[in-house]
Amino acid sequence: MLLLDHVSIGVPDLDAARPFYDAIMEALGVSKVYDRVDAIGYGARCSADDVQSSCLAVYLDQSPIATNRRHWCFKASTRDQVDSFHRRGLATGGRSDGGPGVRPHYHEHYYGAFLFDPAGNRVEAVCHAGEPADPPISR
DSSP: OOOOSEEEEEESOHHHHHHHHHHHHHHTTOOEEEEOSSEEEEEOOOBTTBOSOOEEEEEEOOSOOOOOSOOEEEEOSSHHHHHHHHHHHHHTTOEEEEEEEEOTTTOTTOEEEEEEOTTSOEEEEEEOOOOTTOOBOOO
């Protein structure tokens, strides 16, 4: 069962966020579905014929982004996608909060990477599929 239908992330500067989210969503194989003055969207909304989709909206929002434990985690199909998510996020204004690697404290095959977007929102990509002989890394 998919838990979330859609999620929204607020940023104070959409022009700074756009290249970052374009890059990390493309790395995860997610299409941009709209690009407006006040928001950009990725993925696909559910419908009566498609109840498995989900979408992300990145909205222009001048509210302060404070340090907290909130973050958004996106599913990756492969570990290469997680690597690309992290690499491309760094190349487009993101900051690392933990490079790609196995995090066995979640489960033995949890392969994730963490970034802060240009505004300071924390995002993650994770692949749950296992691969043999992966050394764990600390976060």
